[in-house]
Amino acid sequence: MIKLIASDLDGTLLNADSEVSPANAQAIRDAQAAGIEFIVATGRNLPQAQPRLSRHGLKPAFITINGALVYNEAGQVKVHIPLAHDLLFSVLDEIDRAGFYCELVIPDGVVSNSYAHRLADMKRALRRYHQNLSDDELTAQAEKRIQYLFTKYVDDYREYVTPDTEILKAVVFADGGQAALAPLKQQLEAQGGLAITSSGENNLEINAKDAQKGPALAAYAALKKITMDSVMAIGDNLNDESMIRMAKYGVAMANAVPQIKQLAWHVTATNVEDGVAQAIHHAIALNQQEKGGERNAVLY
Template identity: 80%
Template sequence: MIKLIASDLDGTLLNADSEVSAGNAQAIRDAQQAGIEFIVATGRNLPQAKPRLDRHGLKPAYITINGGLVYNETGQIKVHVPLAKERLLRVLDAIDAAGFYCELVIADGVVSNSYTHRLNDMTRAMKHMQPGLTAAEAKAKAEEHIKYLFTKYVTDYRTFLAADPEILKVVVFADGGQAALAPLKQRLLALGGLAVTSSGENNLEINAEDAQKGPALAAYAALKQIPMTEVMAIGDNLNDESMIRMAKYSVAMANAVPQIKALAWRTTGKNTDDGVAQAIHQAILLNQQEEGGERDAVLH
């Protein structure tokens, strides 16, 4: 019996316009009406994630910042795992030595030391989500998008950190993709105590080791007294790996990276084809079949 479904956002629940489709929204309602709880699991912070569900009148729980902060349906924080300052400073040293731009993620926004770099990376993301855009169109969309994101611009990260703000994640960007980022990833992992994942070809996401989607999902499920054998997780990229490994009913998007497809129990449709809705309806059907004593017909 599936009692809880967790879904990633980008490349999973969100379509090419970075929105929740009407089909996916209705499927979430269908799951809730069938007694299945739904939780969003994203690398974004809550102000970036919540409006996309709010527009459909949906009020799920949220795993945000890859597990750095987890909120229940009423917005109460249930899991809280920031980066320790000493380890964060060592992370910044490694990034500086590698020569890459990075951003610091806080509970309600992003801290950046370069508007130019932020715009360039957002433009690349827009182009990736909508390949048909011209360079000028992608840049215009990026400029508009940045206006609605809370970003604190600082001259120097270490000066900013002297006041001991809480940092939940660091995101590193590189034009050369994962091949260019691989040496830095190895150096960061060697520091210990870190989770180093990726939500796209051109980034690394660095959290405290316990701030991962899988452990966060397990912690939230435990609060609800739901075992991981009754959880479905849906994702597409490497920052979804921990929850794909830990949930019994793990589902990869058709557009998922090969590593996630190889781990998953099932593959669903693309994010542009309401793949999450397909997976949700399969979960509802599985529960119906189990209640009717026909579980094996769905599982096999």
């Protein structure tokens, strides 16, 4: 019996306009009405993620920043795993040596040392779904998006970080994609103590080792007295891998990277085809058939 469904946001629950579609929102309500709890699991922080659900009157729990901060439905923090400053500084050293731009994620926003780079990366993300827009139109959309995201601009990350500063994640961007980022990833993995994933072809996301979606989802499920045999996890990219592996019902989007599809128990439609809604309704049907003694027909 599926009792908890976790869904990634970007490339999964969100459509090409970076919004939750009416069909996906209704499916979440359908799940809740059927006694299935829903939780968002995202690399974003809460201020970036929550409005997309609240616009539909939805107030789920949130795994944010890849598991560094987890909130229950009431907004109370249940998991809190920042990056230790010594690890952060060694990460920044490696990024500087590699010559890449990076951003730091804090509980309520992002810290950047370059508006130009931030704009370029936003445009790159938008281009994935808006290939017909001109460069000027894309720039206008990217500038609008950035205005709604809290960003603190600083000259030097090391000067910004004081003993009281809390950094939850570092994100590295590269035009050359994962091939260009591979040597840096190898160097960072050799340091130990880090969880290094990706939410897109052109980035690396760096958290503390224990700040991963899978362990965070398992910890949240345990608080609810739910085992991972009763959990469905839906995602599309490498920062979803740990929860896809750990949940019995791992679901990949049709637009997911091959590695996630290979892990998945089931592949649903794309994020622009309301694939999450389809997966949720599949879960509801599985539960209904299990109650009627037809579990094997759904599973196999």
